[in-house]
Amino acid sequence: MTAPDNLLRKQISFGVAGIIFGFLLGFVVSHEMQGGRAARAGAAPPQAQAGPGMGGGARGGDAAPNAGQGQMPPGGAGMEQVTQELNALRTLLKDDPKNVQALLRLGSLYMDAAMYDKALEQLRLAVSAAPDDVHVRTEMATALLMTGETDAALTELEACLRTDPGHSKTWYSLGFAYVQKGEYDKGEKAFGKALELTPGAFDMEALRAEIQRLKSQREGRGAGAPS
Numbered sequence: 636m637t638a639p640d641n642l643l644r645k646q647i648s649f650g651v652a653g654i655i656f657g658f659l660l661g662f663v664v665s666h667e668m669q670g671g672r673a674a675r676a677g678a679a680p681p682q683a684q685a686g687p688g689m690g691g692g693a694r695g696g697d698a699a700p701n702a703g704q705g706q707m708p709p710g711g712a713g714m715e716q717v718t719q720e721l722n723a724l725r726t727l728l729k730d731d732p733k734n735v736q737a738l739l740r741l742g743s744l745y746m747d748a749a750m751y752d753k754a755l756e757q758l759r760l761a762v763s764a765a766p767d768d769v770h771v772r773t774e775m776a777t778a779l780l781m782t783g784e785t786d787a788a789l790t791e792l793e794a795c796l797r798t799d800p801g802h803s804k805t806w807y808s809l810g811f812a813y814v815q816k817g818e819y820d821k822g823e824k825a826f827g828k829a830l831e832l833t834p835g836a837f838d839m840e841a842l843r844a845e846i847q848r849l850k851s852q853r854e855g856r857g858a859g860a861p862s
Contacts, residue, residue, distance in 0.1 A: 717744065733764040739774060751781040769799040777808050785815045803832035819850045 721744060727737045738761035745754035755778040758771070765771045772795050779788035792809040795802060807829040813822035823846055830839050 720744070732760075735761050735765045735768070735771060738764065739771065742774060742778065746778065746781065751778060754778045755782055767798075769795045769802050769805065773802065773805045773808060776805075776812075780808065780812055780815065785812055788812050789816070801832060803829045803836070806832065814846060814849065817853060819846050822846060 721741070724737050724741045724744075727734055728741070731737070738757050742754045742757035742761065745751070745757060755775065758775040758778045761771045762768075762775050772791055776788045776791040776795065779785075779791065788808070789812045792805055792812060795805045796809070799805070806825050810822045810825035810829065813819070813825055823843060826837075826839065826842055830836060
């Protein structure tokens with residue numbers, strides 16, 4: 636599995652909140668939280684052609700034994716396999732442009748490569764094809780966060796939770812959205828709700844410590860600013 640910082644650290648323009656994205660988001664999204672998501676009713680069906688990863692598989696209902704197969708190392712045979720998968724997905728989408736699972740997986744591969752604009756493009760198409768699917772909408776909102784569209788992501792995530800208040804990944808992404816906006820207490824509560832829904836999915840104490848560090852860092856900058 637791609638290391639969390641490698642998954643998310645590139646091209647992030649979120650200021651100090653970018654640190655916390657690199658800290659845990661990739662790890663939890665691509666591996667730890669899929670167990671709780673797979674068990675939820677209404678999750679997207681397993682992918683027939685694309686293994687799990689940051690995008691469709693890890694948050695679309697794949698069974699746990701497939702964990703981590705979707706993310707490949709950045710060279711050698713792994714890169715060749717990714718290229719083959721990309722070509723297969725593009726061929727599939729040419730014949731079936733509204734194939735939600737293929738769009739999710741393609742968005743996943745772009746997210747893994749830190750090509751967030753391209754990921755968002757695919758995930759918008761997935762939402763167009765499945766506008767009532769909270770899982771798909773949460774994926775798009777996560778891509779919105781990665782492209783710096785925090786307010787749009789917040790609006791989408793809050794709407795998702797009105798539809799399905801028990802969707803753990805939505806709460807998790809909402810936590811990052813709040814942290815990005817400097818609303819640290821709200822962020823911590825959202826992470827707590829995600830952990831309540833998926834016990835053991837991530838280290839809440841470590842995450843809480845990182846939130847406090849970011850909060851102190853921001854407060855320190857504010858205190859040092861000229862009046």
